[in-house]
Structure formats: structure tokens, C-alpha cells
Amino acid sequence: MRREKGAAERTLWILLRRLNREGCNFRQQAPIGPFIADFCDHGLGIVVELDGAQHGLPAHRARDGRRTRWLEAQGYKVLRFWNHEVDDNLGGVEAAILLALGRLAEVPSSQRNASGDAQEGHP
Numbered sequence: 001m002r003r004e005k006g007a008a009e010r011t012l013w014i015l016l017r018r019l020n021r022e023g024c025n026f027r028q029q030a031p032i033g034p035f036i037a038d039f040c041d042h043g044l045g046i047v048v049e050l051d052g053a054q055h056g057l058p059a060h061r062a063r064d065g066r067r068t069r070w071l072e073a074q075g076y077k078v079l080r081f082w083n084h085e086v087d088d089n090l091g092g093v094e095a096a097i098l099l100a101l102g103r104l105a106e107v108p109s110s111q112r113n114a115s116g117d118a119q120e121g122h123p
Contacts (some may be wrong), residue, residue, distance in 0.1 A: 008083035009050055012039065016048070017096055024101070033074065035067055040076070047102055048072055049080045
């Protein structure tokens with residue numbers, strides 16, 4: 001396991017800590033069964049995974065898919081974001097998390113990605 005977080009992880013953790021002050025309970029490097037989630041609120045059943053470019057490789061995509069399916073079978077909602085999404089569109093990432101938490105009814109137009117779709121992370 002890595003000891004130091006990358007810039008995108010540090011930025012996302014700042015956002016999640018703010019949500020913690022508003023009633024959430026996100027933890028970093030949270031163990032769930034055989035996995036360690038980047039960020040998780042066990043009580044709300046939300047996992048937030050932050051992926052670098054290597055996760056786009058076929059082997060990583062297959063492993064991530066199995067991991068996501070397992071977590072969902074345990075009752076977790078899994079949100080996945082690319083590192084560059086945090087760097088380039090933090091507002092959209094925040095909106096997607098707030099949607100998953102039920103704290104936002106819809107994504108404001110200013111938080112949509114370049115194609116006009118709601119920012120929801122990647123598969």
C-alpha cells in the first residue's frame with residue numbers, strides 16, 4: 001500500500017473532510033472485505049475510488065470491474081473518478097458525490113463535463 005497520496009487524492013480528501021463536517025463519515029484507505037477502498041463512508045454505503053491512467057489498461061479495468069461488482073453486492077454504491085477529473089473538474093466530482101449522497105437533486109449545468117453529460121465518474 002502506498003504511504004503518500006498523489007495530488008488528486010489530497011484534493012479529494014479535502015473535499016470529503018468538508019463533507020464529514022456536514023455529517024458524513026468518510027475514511028481513507030478503508031478496509032472492506034478483501035479490498036481497501038480509497039475512500040468510504042460505511043454508514044452511507046458509498047465508496048469513492050480515484051484512478052490513475054493505469055486503470056485504463058485492460059487488466060486493471062477487468063480487476064476494477066470485479067472489485068466494483070463485489071462491493072455493490074455488499075450494498076455499496078461505488079463512484080469512480082479519474083485523477084484528471086479531480087484536477088480538471090472538481091465541481092463536477094463534488095456534484096456527483098452529492099447526487100450519490102442524496103444531497104443534490106440534479107447536477108447544475110456549470111458542473112457538467114465538456115459533452116454536456118452529468119459528471120458521474122467513469123465505469
